[in-house]
Amino acid sequence: MADKIVLAACCLHNFLTQDTQETQETLMDESEVSDGNGLVDIEPLNRNPSQEAIQVREAYKTYFAYTALKEAMGIPGLDVNAVITKIKNIRSTYSQEVKKINDSMKSGAGADSIYKPSVKWFDILHDVLRSIKPRK
Numbered sequence: 001m002a003d004k005i006v007l008a009a010c011c012l013h014n015f016l017t018q019d020t021q022e023t024q025e026t027l028m029d030e031s032e033v034s035d036g037n038g039l040v041d042i043e044p045l046n047r048n049p050s051q052e053a054i055q056v057r058e059a060y061k062t063y064f065a066y067t068a069l070k071e072a073m074g075i076p077g078l079d080v081n082a083v084i085t086k087i088k089n090i091r092s093t094y095s096q097e098v099k100k101i102n103d104s105m106k107s108g109a110g111a112d113s114i115y116k117p118s119v120k121w122f123d124i125l126h127d128v129l130r131s132i133k134p135r136k
Helices: 002-017 021-025 051-073 080-106 122-131
Strands: none
Touching (some): 051 080, 080 122
16 A cells, blocks of 8 residues: 555656646546556656655655554554564564574474474564565
8 A cells, every 4th residue: 555655646746847748648537547546557767766766765665654554553642653663672572582493403402492482473473574585
């Protein structure tokens, strides 16, 4: 959802900052709306955005993602900064638990003495993270 909002905002910005005859001729007609979500499929402009534009777009995407998480959590009084802090804490705890597992496996101990995390959410997060391919 956040990707569509950012895309729509970027398209609107680009459209409003152009003042050419071609832009005026490409005004959206209701018959052009593709899948009922209010967005029209557009062709890439084959332009390379500046690094600053990419950073701004990423900042908006991140903000909207954190906002969506905040709303999904449904905790009264929770703000975006608290969501960011919670995510950092979860990452830190997860990394510490993985390190404990790896250290216990390296120690040469038997299978019975390998560290087992007591954090309730560890197995779920571990399964999800193992299924995701790392970025290059």
